Amino acid sequence: MTNTIRWGVVGTGGIANSMARMIKLADNAELAAVSSRRMETAREFADEHGVPNAFDSWEEMSASDVVDAIYVATPTSVREEICIAAASNGKHVLGEKPLASLPSVRRITNACRDNNVAFMDGTHFVHHPRTLDIKANREERLGFVWSVASAFQFNLPDKGNIRFNPELEPMGAIGDAGWYNMRAAVEYLPPDVELDTVSAHVRRDGETGAAISGTGVLDFTDGSTSTWNCGFDSGAVVMDLRITGTAGVINIDNFLSQNADGSADFLYRKGGWGRGANETITIPSAKPGAALMFEDFAAAAHDPSLREQWMIATERTQALLDAIWMAALESEKSD
Structure with a gap:
């Protein structure tokens, strides 16, 4: 080959x-x-x-x-x-x-x-240089990361879309959009963190029964948390991410996309009360994250160690997704 x-x-x-x-x-x-x-x-x-x-x-x-x-x-x-x-x-x-x-x-x-x-899932943002830069400089910029808060919401009015069919897409918005919330936790929290407790809630479409929004909190054994919300019925597209650490905070208002020229930004904040500093950092890229995904895949196809990294990332993301889905279903029973 x-x-x-x-x-x-x-x-x-x-x-x-x-x-x-x-x-x-x-x-x-x-x-x-x-x-x-x-x-x-x-x-x-x-x-x-x-x-x-x-x-x-x-x-x-x-x-x-x-x-x-x-x-x-x-x-x-x-x-x-x-x-x-x-x-x-x-x-x-x-x-x-x-x-x-x-x-x-x-x-x-x-x-x-x-x-x-090789196996890889189709998550684009993890392949963009912005994600790689944040992870490479996580300890220096952020210290101990104790919170990842993410939101992915958009409007999907077409109830004929397969996302509104619980037989084809059983988790609805939690599976489709919530995947990105869970992947943000996997990417930006410490790699060896273990899940402790989960709370989650789901809201369903009255006509189709599809899950159209979800929200919740993941608590991890090192004391860190990930709060998340996702949905198909927002009045605007929301792709917000805040990574909070003991040494600094990163804010991104489009964590799943990039600028027209391929670059992507984030706001880095440190200190405060008159002694703080804000810096907008732009990470260049000649290609969108989705194209880079196929380039990273080609590398993994020829390197077994890279393959394993990507497969583990998928497994960890799906484990968190399953956990919030089960918690959401349990919450429905008690409502």
Whole structure:
């Protein structure tokens, strides 16, 4: 296998189209195939993005020799089967998030380990240099991080969207948006932190029964906390993050995105009461985080130690997501 990863995309929806464009921006990535349940749809996608191979079966594409890796952009309820089959065929796997549960994630990651292939989830912001800069300088700027507070909210009025279908997306907003809250905790709290207690609440859509918003607190054994809220019914897009440490505080008002030129900012604050300092720090990047994700994936495909880091990050994120979902369900019972 060369350093260039030949990608096959499972699915032709909005996120698949977006990631097709990101694959084209990435080094060491080539868009080689697409599969859809309908050949007509697969060919339309292929024509739009210049993809040489179209399949009406993900099984056939996964077993073919025209791809090295599979990007799974399907509803949560069917991702595990596709990911495991791809790994069994010796294909590297990038799966959209969330996954169905931690046991499901472990079946996928173990299948990838057993078949000596990479697995990565489709979280973009962790690949941007801003995230890497904050983590690399965490101790110097922040000291002991004792709080990560995050909010991810937006408006989703279309109840025909699969996120409003509890059979396809059982966790609704908590799975779709709350994943990013949990990943923020994984990325910015100390790496060896262990969960202690969880509280969470969910609000559901009266018509579909889908979870449309959630809020809660994670308490960890080192005394740190992560407060979070997420939802589909906000009057504005909110992507706020505050990381509080004993030596300083970082505020980000768009922790999941970047500026038009690829750069991303954060506000660093230290001290106060007349002796404080605020500094806006801009981290440059020639490419968006989603394109860098495919470049990082290519590196992981050729480096088993990198593969393991990404798989552990997915497992830790899903573990927190499962914990808040179960706490939210328990809270519903007591309401």
